[in-house]
Amino acid sequence: MGKMAAAVGSVATLATEPGEDAFRKLFRFYRQSRPGTPDLGGVIDFSAAHAARGTGPGAHKVIVSQLSVSSVSDHDAHRAGLQPVSKWRAYGLEGYPGYQWHWVKQCLKLYSQKPNVCNLDKHMAKEETRDLWEQSKEFLRYKEVNKRRPRSLLEKLRWVTLGYHYNWDSKKYSADHYTPFPSDLAFLSEQIAAACGFQGFRAEAGILNYYRLDSTLGIHVDRSELDHSKPLLSFSFGQSAIFLLGGLKRDEAPTAMFMHSGDIMVMSGSSRLLNHAVPKVLPSPEGKSLPCCLETPLPAVLPRDSVVEPCSVEDWKVCASYLETARVNMTVRQVLATDQDFPSEPREENKRDITAEGFCHLDDKNSPVKRARLNPDS
Numbered sequence: 562m563g564k565m566a567a568a569v570g571s572v573a574t575l576a577t578e579p580g581e582d583a584f585r586k587l588f589r590f591y592r593q594s595r596p597g598t599p600d601l602g603g604v605i606d607f608s609a610a611h612a613a614r615g616t617g618p619g620a621h622k623v624i625v626s627q628l629s630v631s632s633v634s635d636h637d638a639h640r641a642g643l644q645p646v647s648k649w650r651a652y653g654l655e656g657y658p659g660y661q662w663h664w665v666k667q668c669l670k671l672y673s674q675k676p677n678v679c680n681l682d683k684h685m686a687k688e689e690t691r692d693l694w695e696q697s698k699e700f701l702r703y704k705e706v707n708k709r710r711p712r713s714l715l716e717k718l719r720w721v722t723l724g725y726h727y728n729w730d731s732k733k734y735s736a737d738h739y740t741p742f743p744s745d746l747a748f749l750s751e752q753i754a755a756a757c758g759f760q761g762f763r764a765e766a767g768i769l770n771y772y773r774l775d776s777t778l779g780i781h782v783d784r785s786e787l788d789h790s791k792p793l794l795s796f797s798f799g800q801s802a803i804f805l806l807g808g809l810k811r812d813e814a815p816t817a818m819f820m821h822s823g824d825i826m827v828m829s830g831s832s833r834l835l836n837h838a839v840p841k842v843l844p845s846p847e848g849k850s851l852p853c854c855l856e857t858p859l860p861a862v863l864p865r866d867s868v869v870e871p872c873s874v875e876d877w878k879v880c881a882s883y884l885e886t887a888r889v890n891m892t893v894r895q896v897l898a899t900d901q902d903f904p905s906e907p908r909e910e911n912k913r914d915i916t917a918e919g920f921c922h923l924d925d926k927n928s929p930v931k932r933a934r935l936n937p938d939s
């Protein structure tokens with residue numbers, strides 16, 4: 562697969578497989594790409610200073626969009642661990658480095674706990690998945706010393722669902738499978754949405770993806786939410802990835818862009834229902850295992866009503882060790898329109914055990930058992 566492209570480093574030279582659409586072709590190209598070669602020349606880098614001026618390849622697609630500066634007070638931004646909205650850049654939010662620690666720690670230590678649902682639930686007894694962090698932290702701290710150890714539970718974690726728990730089989734959310742959405746993540750999401758012009762956004766469902774270096778996320782559209790006029794927010798941490806954003810149809814070739822640690826992606830309006838995928842998580846450049854924005858926390862004074870909290874050095878050691886070979890992505894969705902209820906379902910549907918045979922669209926190259934991907938067009 563992809564022999565020619567690997568040798569020449571150009572998408573144009575990659576032979577299209579019979580019946581292959583434009584999106585799938587680029588997905589294959591980036592899946593086999595090698596960092597440090599011309600392979601990545603066509604990937605938009607929002608963090609590069611020139612990105613907005615349209616000099617690099619594909620950069621003409623980058624538009625600097627306006628934020629609603631007055632919708633979020635500097636104080637609420639600070640409470641959520643963000644800089645004042647006037648300092649954000651709309652094509653790629655510059656994170657407040659110290660606070661990325663908080664969200665990474667929440668994803669690994671807190672959100673992975675019950676009552677949230679995760680991919681391990683269907684293989685393991687309830688008691689075994691009770692505290693993934695406690696069970697994994699010693700393993701992770703001594704990762705280097707003991708390379709040939711079995712994988713810790715945190716390293717086997719692939720997804721966690723929050724709020725209305727997404728059912729991977731029926732591709733639906735339902736009223737009777739809900740647990741409280743984390744209030745800190747809800748607050749962060751409301752500030753981001755408001756700054757982008759979506760006042761009154763409600764964080765009702767979350768899907769957290771835990772990528773290893775060989776994980777990919779298949780081509781899909783997020784259409785299970787019932788109100789598509791509300792944005793979908795996506796937060797990235799850890800190793801960088803290539804994100805492909807396509808069109809409404811799979812035969813439209815996608816645009817490739819980097820997702821770096823601290824980047825926030827808002828899919829809204831006409832881009833809410835576009836095909837997208839993650840064909841590649843990039844291994845850290847030689848000698849540097851964490852993106853530099855994660856290396857040191859800012860000595861920050863937190864407001865008294867802050868929703869982010871300091872992360873202890875001890876906890877961060879575990880997170881940092883995990884992130885050396887991982888990427889964590891949080892997506893936050895509003896499922897229902899204001900005043901909307903779930904449509905009533907046939908009884909059998911309601912009775913199904915939702916964790917019994919969940920499918921995950923995160924796919925690992927080296928996993929012995931291939932999981933079903935989401936239906937490409939669903």
Ligand code: OGA
Pocket residue numbers: 768770778783795797804820837839890892
């Ligand atoms: C998703 C998704 C993108 C990413 O969870 O639906 O598209 O960057 N995630 O991981």
Ligand code: MN
Pocket residue numbers: 781782783837
């Ligand atoms: Mn998605």
